[in-house]
Structure formats: structure tokens, C-alpha cells
Amino acid sequence: MGRDQMLLRSLLFVPAANGRALEKSDGLPADGLIYDLEDSVAPEAKDEARERLREHLGKSRFAGIRIVRVNPLVLREGTEDLLMARGAGVDAVLLPKVEGADALNEAARALDEMDAPAKLRLWAMIETPRGILKAEKIARKGVRGRLSAFVVGPNDIRLATNVRPGPERTELLPWLMQIVLAAKANGIDVLDGVYGDFRDAEGFARECDAGRRMGFDGKTLIHPSQIAPANAAFGPSDAEIAEAERIAAAFERPENADRGVIQIDGRMIERLHLTEARRVLAQRDAIVARSATN
Numbered sequence: 001m002g003r004d005q006m007l008l009r010s011l012l013f014v015p016a017a018n019g020r021a022l023e024k025s026d027g028l029p030a031d032g033l034i035y036d037l038e039d040s041v042a043p044e045a046k047d048e049a050r051e052r053l054r055e056h057l058g059k060s061r062f063a064g065i066r067i068v069r070v071n072p073l074v075l076r077e078g079t080e081d082l083l084m085a086r087g088a089g090v091d092a093v094l095l096p097k098v099e100g101a102d103a104l105n106e107a108a109r110a111l112d113e114m115d116a117p118a119k120l121r122l123w124a125m126i127e128t129p130r131g132i133l134k135a136e137k138i139a140r141k142g143v144r145g146r147l148s149a150f151v152v153g154p155n156d157i158r159l160a161t162n163v164r165p166g167p168e169r170t171e172l173l174p175w176l177m178q179i180v181l182a183a184k185a186n187g188i189d190v191l192d193g194v195y196g197d198f199r200d201a202e203g204f205a206r207e208c209d210a211g212r213r214m215g216f217d218g219k220t221l222i223h224p225s226q227i228a229p230a231n232a233a234f235g236p237s238d239a240e241i242a243e244a245e246r247i248a249a250a251f252e253r254p255e256n257a258d259r260g261v262i263q264i265d266g267r268m269i270e271r272l273h274l275t276e277a278r279r280v281l282a283q284r285d286a287i288v289a290r291s292a293t294n
């Protein structure tokens, strides 16, 4: 599946130490699951959580993409997590607290040494001041290896900076947009951070809408109740699909075959809008296909 068809609207963190959550996650309609071996697992429970996850992944029937968030590779746990993820055949490994391209190079080298297939991608959490400052360099150098996505980590950003974002996240906007821009400049995906107050449906919907307007491809989640609203916010609306169909149909008419620009209801439509329309229609088709697997 190409990048344009890959659905990344909703990525749910599932704590690998929680057997009930692992079991439940299999049937959830998230586009992806991020099995967490890092922050949600207590230091003394790391080995047990990894074994639990290994066993779970061996029998999991989840239909979306599967990602494992490993511990930092400088730790023994991180290296063992990476080995487990490679053996389990997941789609990506998420590295925490990435602050430079070296961390990605090292992970890519380790995966090469494990003969991991090229389709096993690396995702990077950008969640420290240094990571934010170096986001562009990390993306630029990372794509030469296996990097394919950035994930924002608002809790660690808060911990490291003391910034206390309000409901609109105004205080974080320059940093978030820097991360988005770094990702887009290098052709990788970028996922918005988690919203911790999982009972606040209104606040969550507002943050999803803002995230989509900012250019994020989807949102990371902590609770199953956040999946449906994230899918709705980051998927195309009925109006966007109807508009995309009109644009595609207009350019298919013989009289427009050689035209670079046309008008629809008094609005200028160029071929770049056709590219965008095709992307919307591909996403619609991918959503229909994904729904059929639930």
C-alpha cells in the first residue's frame, strides 16, 4: 500500500503490560495500534511485558498497522524490544525521545544486522526540546534509512519545558508546526500527540479538528473511546468527497483533457487540485476497505 493509501487517522497506544487491553485491542477499529513497552510499563515489568507482547503478536488478528514502541536502545531492554519487534513481523518500530539522526542510524543498522525486511519502518517520537530543534535534520537524515513518521509527545514536552498548554495549545503551536514542516519537507508522515483527558469528548474533538487543520496525518490515542472521533476528524467529510468527485469528473471531460486550469462554480481549479482530489478518493477507498475487515 502506497503512502497516500495508508490510513493513519487513529493510532491507539496499548500498554503491553496490560493483558486485558492487549486482548481487547485486537477487535478495535483503529487504523493502527502502538504496543507500548516504554512509558506505560514500570521498569521492573519490562521483561514480562515484552514476553506478553511477543505471545500476543504471535496470535494477533488485528487488521490495521502494528507498531511497537521500544525502550531507548542504549538500554538492554531497548535492544531486546527491537529483536522481539523484528521477529514478530510488525510494520514499524517507534523510537522514544529521538534527539538526533544518530539514534535512527543506530536503530537502522541494528535492524539491518538482524536482516529485517526493508518494509519494517522506523518511527520517531519528537518530544524533547532538542528533538524539536533538530526535527528537520532528523527527518532529512532519517529518510535515507528507514524513517517514515514522526509522532509528537506532548507529555514529555511538558515535562522537559514546563510549558502548560491551554485548551487551544497556543503555547505549543510554533513547535508543533515546526515538527509538521520538518516531516512534510522530507515526505514522511506526522502524527499528533495524545490527549490525556479521555472522558472529555468535546475537548478531544476540538483538538482533533485543530490537528487536522495543522496538517497532521492522524492522532495518537490512549483510550478506545477516542478511535471513532479521530477516524471522523482525520478522514474526508462527505462534502470533501463530493467535491473531490466533481473535480475528478470535470477533468475527465474531453473538453478539459488538455487544460491545466478550469473553473467550477466560479472557483479556479488547477491540476494540483486534481492531485488533492485523487488523494481524498484514495483515502475514501482505503477507509471502505478497512471497514470491511472489522
Ligand SMILES: CC(C)(COP(=O)(O)OP(=O)(O)OC[C@H]1O[C@@H](n2cnc3c(N)ncnc32)[C@H](O)[C@@H]1OP(=O)(O)O)[C@@H](O)C(=O)NCCC(=O)NCCSC(=O)C[C@H](O)C(=O)O
Pocket: 012, 013, 014, 015, 020, 021, 022, 024, 025, 036, 039, 040, 125, 127, 152, 153, 154, 155, 156, 157, 193, 194, 222, 223, 224
Ligand atoms: C488511561 C487508562 C489507564 C484507562 O484505563 P481503564 O481504567 O481500564 O479505562 P476504562 O475502564 O474506561 O476502559 C474501558 C475498556 O477499554 C479497555 N482499554 C482502555 N484503554 C485501552 C487501551 N489503550 N487499549 C486497549 N484497551 C483499552 C479497558 O481494558 C476496558 O476494557 P473492558 O475491561 O473490556 O471494559 C488506559 O486507557 C490506558 O492504559 N491507556 C494507554 C496508556 C498508555 O499506553 N500510555 C503510554 C502512551 S502515551 C505517551 O506516552 C505519549 C508520549 O510519549 C508523550 O510523551 O506524550
Ligand SMILES: [Mg+2]
Pocket: 039, 096, 125, 127, 153, 155, 156
Ligand atoms: Mg513520551
